[in-house]
Amino acid sequence: MTTTTLAVLVPLLPFLGAAAGLLLGRRAPGFVRPLAVLPTFAALVLAVVVAVDQGGGKAIDAATRLTPTGSVPIELALHLDGFAVLVAVLVGLVATCVQLYSTGYLRDDPRYTSYAALVSLFTSAMLLVVYSGDLMVLLVGWEIMGICSYFLVGHYWETPEARAASLKAFLVTKLGDVPFLIGLFALATDAGTFRITGVVQAALTGGIGHPTLIALLLIAGVAGKSAQFPLHTWLPDAMAGPTPVSALIHAATMVAAGIYFVARLLPVFAASAAAMTVLAVMAALTMVGSALAALAQDDIKRVLAYSTIGQLGYMSGALAVGDRGAAVFHLLSHGAFKALLFLGAGVIIHAAGTNSLTAMSRMGGLAGGASAARTKSRAGGRIPDAYWTMTVALLALAAIPPFAGFFSKEAVLSAAERTALGESHLAPSGAGWTVLIAGLLTALLTAAYAMRLWLLAFRGRGAEAPDHGKQPAVMNAVLWVLAIPSIGFGLTTGYLADWFDGHALTPAVTTSVLSTGVALVGGLVTYAAWRHTSALAARTPLGAVAAHPEADGGLVEQEAIASHTQAYGDIASAPDPADPGRLLLGPLHRHAATGFHLDAVYHALFVRPVLAAAGLVRFLDREVVETYVRGASALPRWFGWAVRRAQNGNVQSYLSALLAGSLVLAAAVVVLANVTAGS
Numbered sequence: 001m002t003t004t005t006l007a008v009l010v011p012l013l014p015f016l017g018a019a020a021g022l023l024l025g026r027r028a029p030g031f032v033r034p035l036a037v038l039p040t041f042a043a044l045v046l047a048v049v050v051a052v053d054q055g056g057g058k059a060i061d062a063a064t065r066l067t068p069t070g071s072v073p074i075e076l077a078l079h080l081d082g083f084a085v086l087v088a089v090l091v092g093l094v095a096t097c098v099q100l101y102s103t104g105y106l107r108d109d110p111r112y113t114s115y116a117a118l119v120s121l122f123t124s125a126m127l128l129v130v131y132s133g134d135l136m137v138l139l140v141g142w143e144i145m146g147i148c149s150y151f152l153v154g155h156y157w158e159t160p161e162a163r164a165a166s167l168k169a170f171l172v173t174k175l176g177d178v179p180f181l182i183g184l185f186a187l188a189t190d191a192g193t194f195r196i197t198g199v200v201q202a203a204l205t206g207g208i209g210h211p212t213l214i215a216l217l218l219i220a221g222v223a224g225k226s227a228q229f230p231l232h233t234w235l236p237d238a239m240a241g242p243t244p245v246s247a248l249i250h251a252a253t254m255v256a257a258g259i260y261f262v263a264r265l266l267p268v269f270a271a272s273a274a275a276m277t278v279l280a281v282m283a284a285l286t287m288v289g290s291a292l293a294a295l296a297q298d299d300i301k302r303v304l305a306y307s308t309i310g311q312l313g314y315m316s317g318a319l320a321v322g323d324r325g326a327a328v329f330h331l332l333s334h335g336a337f338k339a340l341l342f343l344g345a346g347v348i349i350h351a352a353g354t355n356s357l358t359a360m361s362r363m364g365g366l367a368g369g370a371s372a373a374r375t376k377s378r379a380g381g382r383i384p385d386a387y388w389t390m391t392v393a394l395l396a397l398a399a400i401p402p403f404a405g406f407f408s409k410e411a412v413l414s415a416a417e418r419t420a421l422g423e424s425h426l427a428p429s430g431a432g433w434t435v436l437i438a439g440l441l442t443a444l445l446t447a448a449y450a451m452r453l454w455l456l457a458f459r460g461r462g463a464e465a466p467d468h469g470k471q472p473a474v475m476n477a478v479l480w481v482l483a484i485p486s487i488g489f490g491l492t493t494g495y496l497a498d499w500f501d502g503h504a505l506t507p508a509v510t511t512s513v514l515s516t517g518v519a520l521v522g523g524l525v526t527y528a529a530w531r532h533t534s535a536l537a538a539r540t541p542l543g544a545v546a547a548h549p550e551a552d553g554g555l556v557e558q559e560a561i562a563s564h565t566q567a568y569g570d571i572a573s574a575p576d577p578a579d580p581g582r583l584l585l586g587p588l589h590r591h592a593a594t595g596f597h598l599d600a601v602y603h604a605l606f607v608r609p610v611l612a613a614a615g616l617v618r619f620l621d622r623e624v625v626e627t628y629v630r631g632a633s634a635l636p637r638w639f640g641w642a643v644r645r646a647q648n649g650n651v652q653s654y655l656s657a658l659l660a661g662s663l664v665l666a667a668a669v670v671v672l673a674n675v676t677a678g679s
Helices: 003-024 029-052 084-105 114-130 135-153 159-190 196-204 211-225 234-240 243-251 255-266 266-270 274-298 302-320 323-352 368-376 384-396 404-420 431-459 473-492 510-539 551-561 580-593 597-646 653-679
Strands: 060-065 077-082
Touching: 003 029, 003 060, 003 077, 003 084, 003 114, 029 084, 029 114, 060 323, 077 084, 077 196, 084 114, 084 323, 084 473, 084 551, 114 135, 114 243, 114 368, 114 653, 135 211, 135 234, 135 243, 135 255, 135 653, 159 196, 159 211, 159 234, 159 653, 196 431, 211 255, 211 266, 234 243, 234 302, 243 255, 243 302, 243 404, 255 266, 255 302, 255 323, 266 274, 274 302, 274 431, 274 580, 302 323, 302 404, 302 431, 302 551, 302 653, 323 384, 323 404, 323 473, 368 551, 384 404, 384 431, 384 473, 404 431, 404 473, 404 510, 404 580, 431 510
Parallel strands: none
Antiparallel strands: 060 077
């Protein structure tokens, strides 16, 4: 079989698995799990074969014309370059791990059939985006992912926070998709084609008539899909969905689609210095703001959600300085260790036997530390696999060498340094300085919240979590599979140079020393703050920390997610002496914990006016339109009633009415005649 034929099968197999799973789910439930795992695994194997065949050489293009659509044709096209084949391998790997993990995590879920089918469809849509060589076909996968995310985030639809989060994710991403669609049509009109190769060629030769406008419209869609400021608010709330869904969305699908799209069409954005500057500022605000917010969260999944937003900001920053190789490299590296972090968090939640244990301040007795006397003597306590693998992933997140995150983050910072110093002319030097300074500050904050997460989750002094036995072996096995690229992927940069436009992406000495130094400072300062707060906590009764320590965690957390406040009731206002984040952020903590009140701003600027307008429309409909309708029907009814009462069958009444009418007519004639004679 040819490479293009194999590439067609890569997105097709998960789609067929989703369809077969839905059809056979009720009749043959024993086939549901194999149909969820095997097609996705087969797609992964084929994606690896396609990547090996492509070999990082010249891009492979294939296309067939669809039904004629007018002056700008739409084609079912494939474009297989080094970026596409590597991202497809990442998508297949993470999706396979998520499907395997879900067989244990959701083994008792009554809606597993529809869940597995949606995950397969989600995977198929992302693979379609990755391999597509036509913008309209790419848009199909782009929109299918949005629909799948709505259903997957709302999987636990019985809870109000899941319903609200799914609706919010759908609406916010659609808010960005409207200008995105307009930008696609404007781009195709200027370029004369929807083929990505044709669009890129037109951008390189100056054939795009309105590059700034088109780029800004496309950036709006990318900001929504990839959760960039200011359209990032949906991603932390999406944690209401199952943890494997969070791993899939945050690591390899949906949010990665926007970054990948800009990487594919980078010449279009580079044609406008203003657009590159906007992209750089957006990336800087996203990086720093999300890192501060992550440092203030108590919910472990929300910490990881804000972390994802920040790492996507790094990728946007690399694109803003014109280095798509660094952006895709960090996308691949981040996909591995972020999937590992989310699935590790799922093991922690599963170990407690409830989905409510996501507040790090209450994770006691899991991996030693202050609760060591109540745990097993071996390192890692009850969850050694999650303990060690999440430690690896957090080191990669903090960009500590030699883990994968160090190499990919250094590639971003090195690209920003070259642009800032004027060595690269694809973007303004101001964009380079913006990304470089924000990237170094975010490296400090990232190490701080990574250390804080590790300390509170595994060395916390909260009440001992209930022990629900050993987790399914498949869940722990998946963690070790993802730990391999989290450790060693960065060491392969020299071998993957052909896949990254021939760019080796080797770290620069200056940025390596700076970023590693600030990361170590961030981690050490956080550790020192934790030791200080732990000493205070040892002298503080636990009941004084939380105003409602006996409250039901699941219910309180659900209400907190829905209202954008910190979990566990009055903990948001009662300082926890064991949390170093409060000491590090000081008065900024309460603002960072709510995402700097951006949801409240949106509620004031958009939600309240829309609700007020809806109330006005309802009032007008009820009091004006319905009154008119009721009046229009009442007038003939009243007239009919009067006429019916007049028809009483009495001849004398009829003659009297006739005589009265005749007199009125005669009087009218006389008056009219006098008026006419007088004039």
